[in-house]
Amino acid sequence: MRLDRFVANTTAESRQSIRRKISEGRVSVGGEVTRQFDVEIDQFVRIELDGRVLQEKVAYYFMLNKPVGYLSATSDPQYKVVLELFEETYRSELHLAGRLDRNTSGLMLLTNDGRWSRKITEPGEKIPKTYLVKTEKPVTQEYVDLFAAGMYFPYEDVHIQPAQLEILDAHLSRLTIYEGRYHQVKRMYGRLRNKVVALHRERMGHIALDRELVAGDYRPLTAAEVASV
């Protein structure tokens, strides 16, 4: 939003009056006086008028090691939700940057910065997501070739990107995909009539799940992790 509009909205003064105050050097953005009324302002920058704080919002970015059994939702009448794992102070502010099924564990990202989370969740962004996949039946080279060719999902009428599969042992594989379609991993293995019995997300883009985090724990992202998105 533009500075003059934001200050006018917040103070309920006219845009003209606010522009005058800005030109008089009475407004600061991020601690610096600005006389330019049409600058675009970030939702997390501190804004003051005559020394009165109009905006001071802290951006939060967390990684969570989601335990099995929790819904990727902010509230639910039936199931426990991942937001319950966070301290009360963050709960009302955070939203999920991507989801996992209730019986999937591992890396989830949560933030109050909508612009940042959109860079992760928008389909065009093609952020790689890596999963450890345990299956009922053995995984063979046929899977590697099928996934590498890119698959067609008739329900959505989309071709998904070629995916990389590494076979770790007969029933354990590591898969990297570039979208987040509904039950995507389970449907990919399902194509070869194999059932996913455990699914764990290890990585999203450059952000890897911290091995120190036990299931249910979370930690703030480092500045480098935030900037990597």
Ligand code: URA
């Ligand atoms: N694919 C799935 O099938 N489930 C998940 O939770 C994530 C990806």
